[in-house]
Amino acid sequence: MADRSDVVGTVAGPGDDPNEFVFVTPSDKSIKTGEFITYTVPVEDEPRSVFARVTNRELIRGLPEGFLADPEVGPETVAATLGVPTDDTELYRLTATVIGYYDTNMTTFANPRQLPDPGTPLSIAPHQQLETVLPNLGCETDSTDVTTLDGVAHIGWLLNRPAEATNLHIPIEEFASTHLAILASTGSGKSYTASVLIEEMMRPTSRASLLVFDPHGEYDTLAEMQGEEAFQGEDGYEPSIEYYDPERLRVRISELEIGDVMAILDNPSNRMQERLSTAWRAMQRQESRTWGIDELIAEMERIYGDDDASVGALEWRLRRSIERNDLFHPEENVPLDEIVDPGQCTVLQMDTLDRRDQQLITTVLLRRMYRERLGDVRDRDSDIEHPIFALFEEGHRFAPASGEAPSLGIMRTITSEGRKFGFGLGIISQRPSKIDQDVLSQCGTQISMQIKNPSDQDAIKNSVEAAGEDVLRELPGLTPGQAVVSGDAMNTPALIQVRQRRTSHGAGSRPVIEEWREAYDERQREPTQSESADFGEGDSTGVQSLD
Amino acid sequence: MHRSTTRQQYGDEAMTDTPTNVDSPDLDSCVRIGSIVSSNSHLDYVAEVYKERDCDRPPELHEREFGQPVFIKKTVDGTEHAVMGVIYDTQLVDPDQGRTGPRLAQDDQAQFTPGYIEERTTLAGVALLGTAEIAEDGGIQEPTHQMPRWTLEVEDTVFQCPDQVTVSFHTVDDQIQLAYMDRLLDIAGDLGSEVIVALIGRLRGMLPDNDPNQRVLDVVEQNVQWQAREQRGMV
Ligand SMILES: Nc1ncnc2c1ncn2[C@@H]1O[C@H](COP(=O)(O)OP(=O)(O)O)[C@@H](O)[C@H]1O
Ligand SMILES: [Mg+2]
Numbered sequence: 166m167a168d169r170s171d172v173v174g175t176v177a178g179p180g181d182d183p184n185e186f187v188f189v190t191p192s193d194k195s196i197k198t199g200e201f202i203t204y205t206v207p208v209e210d211e212p213r214s215v216f217a218r219v220t221n222r223e224l225i226r227g228l229p230e231g232f233l234a235d236p237e238v239g240p241e242t243v244a245a246t247l248g249v250p251t252d253d254t255e256l257y258r259l260t261a262t263v264i265g266y267y268d269t270n271m272t273t274f275a276n277p278r279q280l281p282d283p284g285t286p287l288s289i290a291p292h293q294q295l296e297t298v299l300p301n302l303g304c305e306t307d308s309t310d311v312t313t314l315d316g317v318a319h320i321g322w323l324l325n326r327p328a329e330a331t332n333l334h335i336p337i338e339e340f341a342s343t344h345l346a347i348l349a350s351t352g353s354g355k356s357y358t359a360s361v362l363i364e365e366m367m368r369p370t371s372r373a374s375l376l377v378f379d380p381h382g383e384y385d386t387l388a389e390m391q392g393e394e395a396f397q398g399e400d401g402y403e404p405s406i407e408y409y410d411p412e413r414l415r416v417r418i419s420e421l422e423i424g425d426v427m428a429i430l431d432n433p434s435n436r437m438q439e440r441l442s443t444a445w446r447a448m449q450r451q452e453s454r455t456w457g458i459d460e461l462i463a464e465m466e467r468i469y470g471d472d473d474a475s476v477g478a479l480e481w482r483l484r485r486s487i488e489r490n491d492l493f494h495p496e497e498n499v500p501l502d503e504i505v506d507p508g509q510c511t512v513l514q515m516d517t518l519d520r521r522d523q524q525l526i527t528t529v530l531l532r533r534m535y536r537e538r539l540g541d542v543r544d545r546d547s548d549i550e551h552p553i554f555a556l557f558e559e560g561h562r563f564a565p566a567s568g569e570a571p572s573l574g575i576m577r578t579i580t581s582e583g584r585k586f587g588f589g590l591g592i593i594s595q596r597p598s599k600i601d602q603d604v605l606s607q608c609g610t611q612i613s614m615q616i617k618n619p620s621d622q623d624a625i626k627n628s629v630e631a632a633g634e635d636v637l638r639e640l641p642g643l644t645p646g647q648a649v650v651s652g653d654a655m656n657t658p659a660l661i662q663v664r665q666r667r668t669s670h671g672a673g674s675r676p677v678i679e680e681w682r683e684a685y686d687e688r689q690r691e692p693t694q695s696e697s698a699d700f701g702e703g704d705s706t707g708v709q710s711l712d
Numbered sequence: 713m714h715r716s717t718t719r720q721q722y723g724d725e726a727m728t729d730t731p732t733n734v735d736s737p738d739l740d741s742c743v744r745i746g747s748i749v750s751s752n753s754h755l756d757y758v759a760e761v762y763k764e765r766d767c768d769r770p771p772e773l774h775e776r777e778f779g780q781p782v783f784i785k786k787t788v789d790g791t792e793h794a795v796m797g798v799i800y801d802t803q804l805v806d807p808d809q810g811r812t813g814p815r816l817a818q819d820d821q822a823q824f825t826p827g828y829i830e831e832r833t834t835l836a837g838v839a840l841l842g843t844a845e846i847a848e849d850g851g852i853q854e855p856t857h858q859m860p861r862w863t864l865e866v867e868d869t870v871f872q873c874p875d876q877v878t879v880s881f882h883t884v885d886d887q888i889q890l891a892y893m894d895r896l897l898d899i900a901g902d903l904g905s906e907v908i909v910a911l912i913g914r915l916r917g918m919l920p921d922n923d924p925n926q927r928v929l930d931v932v933e934q935n936v937q938w939q940a941r942e943q944r945g946m947v
Contacts, residue, residue: 231931232931234930234931235931238928238930238931243932245887246888246891246929248889
């Protein structure tokens with residue numbers, strides 16, 4: 166029998182839904198929606214703690230609203246005047262949804278298929294128990310010290326509880342292999358949360374191999390992990406943070422597929438497309454992997470003759486779009502063994518590249534890495550002999566619902582097949598409705614933060630089946646740093662406060678006024694020059710991202 | 713006890729005890745409104761209003777009007793207390809008209825049967841609100857709006873309560889109090905909200921205009937009025 170001292174309420178009866186019950190609490194037991202409560206039921210003659218989530222709270226008895234008539238007179242003053250006691254008058258009626266008891270064999274929740282009887286005492290679920298059973302940690306008891314486990318990421322604590330009271334450690338393996346989505350409006354803490362996860366993954370207990378596709382230059386501060394004691398292992402391990410700026414980002418031309426080339430070229434005619442495809446395939450069949458535009462054009466002229474008008478038009482376009490773009494090179498390629506390594510987090514700084522180039526470098530890199538992972542799993546020679554996890558800011562740019570990105574195909578392949586080959590993706594986006602639905606729905610773990618736009622909320626609802634309606638209802642009201650974590654990494658969704666970073670946060674809004682004034686002063690000093698202030702093309706870290 | 717004797721006693725008291733200072737009114741010098749003749753319940757008494765014949769200075773009409781705060785003195789365990797009340801109802805009785813009132817058997821026996829009302833008279837309903845101790849200086853202290861435990865007796869004198877005492881009784885820690893309100897509503901029945909509104913009106917007039925309790929009284933009055941309208945099916 167439960168000790169009545171920690172009882173916070175009493176079951177009144179069943180609720181509207183089959184899994185729902187209603188209970189009553191006095192006002193001093195202030196229970197918020199989203200709180201986890203427990204009660205005991207016998208399951209096969211053994212007492213089990215059943216967990217339930219509070220979904221609604223309404224006042225059933227309290228001071229009359231008439232007491233609120235004058236905003237300058239507090240209702241408690243009116244109550245005191247009338248001799249109405251205010252401390253224990255209020256009664257609340259709460260609704261809770263049964264999550265289940267923790268089945269230690271299945272290491273997840275099992276539904277007792279039976280609601281608590283009226284009169285059943287309810288308690289607040291203890292911290293350690295929740296830390297054990299909420300995330301999908303596979304613990305064999307329902308109360309474990311999860312801080313001692315390897316491969317877990319301490320992401321934050323339950324929002325309804327005091328700071329750091331009930332901590333959430335999620336299994337890195339789950340979200341890193343079955344993909345992760347971090348979805349929220351700009352400024353809600355997506356990059357911050359991603360950085361918290363990166364910090365956790367780079368700790369000595371995990372030593373992940375990470376790749377960050379950073380279109381805004383928001384991850385420069387991760388380097389602070391190096392030399393920081395918290396990240397050092399007893400065996401001398403220390404995470405290595407590598408930055409690749411556009412100078413070091415190269416795409417070998419032969420790595421491009423015909424679809425990629427078509428995407429770069431400026432409106433090629435049907436005839437041009439047909440000629441280019443034929444020649445491109447011929448080049449790809451060659452032994453050499455280091456051919457350039459000259460060789461390609463020579464091949465076209467060989468097939469179609471050197472005075473073919475379409476070939477001429479193609480030559481002009483190819484030279485302009487590929488040859489004159491430093492990103493593409495006949496020989497150079499980003500060396501995979503340099504950008505992925507266990508214990509290494511590589512940040513691809515793409516902030517000075519235009520969107521098309523960002524997409525192309527991403528496409529080619531993903532394709533190459535996927536090939537290597539495939540090779541490794543199939544026991545072929547491979548440059549990448551360990552699982553990898555790649556994180557994308559502006560995920561909708563690389564896997565757009567509109568389909569207009571060369572990277573979409575490989576993103577779809579990796580999200581649907583990657584788990585078999587140790588290739589996980591993390592998609593960060595402020596516009597979930599603009600992400601390809603196949604890609605989004607394959608992200609097994611979701612971290613959803615404040616999101617107000619109704620179509621984006623719908624996109625989350627549709628793809629995030631694990632998060633119940635009651636949890637998603639919270640999304641518009643969250644403040645930066647608050648999140649709903651749901652999906653494969655969790656046994657049941659939870660509303661959390663994301664912890665503080667150990668490294669500093671590099672992605673603040675720009676001080677717009679300051680920059681205006683500076684730019685103005687600059688101009689005053691150089692009255693002859695008529696250059697306008699340059700806020701940077703493709704750099705949307707400003708006030709608000711418009712895409 | 714003979715009624716006239718009682719009257720005489722009180723009259724003497726009134727003459728000897730005169731108020732010493734204006735700040736703390738002497739409860740002994742207050743206007744006598746009448747005496748208790750019966751009760752309907754523990755908190756609900758009937759007083760017969762004094763007439764010219766009954767005492768030196770019978771109450772004037774405005775001193776015993778509807779909503780007038782009153783008190784009755786009671787010595788309990790050696791301590792003098794004021795049992796606080798309010799006139800919540802009045803009734804005229806004319807024993808010769810329609811024979812509604814209690815009837816007298818014989819005209820000449822009138823003054824020996826105080827339980828009967830022998831002439832045209834005014835009865836006042838007095839609802840008890842709470843109690844307070846009578847202080848040394850003649851004012852009150854330790855006011856409480858809890859239900860008074862003591863019963864009044866027939867012939868107990870009902871005094872008009874001075875404004876200052878009314879304010880003291882309604883003030884606990886600088887906070888205005890009408891904690892008896894639900895009991896009073898219950899006793900006063902149909903006139904319940906009216907008597908509370910009348911009380912609030914009096915308190916308002918007694919407090920300075922800028923007293924923060926004025927606004928509290930407004931809210932309480934609104935609530936009472938609204939409740940009354942709801943009960944009467946107006947809203
Ligand atoms: N968990 C957190 N703890 C403290 N502050 C946070 C947290 N998450 C976000 N913030 C604050 O919110 C701001 C915006 O976060 P950021 O991750 O840059 O937003 P987004 O990437 O969604 O646009 C940060 O600069 C930081 O001040
Ligand atoms: Mg961001």
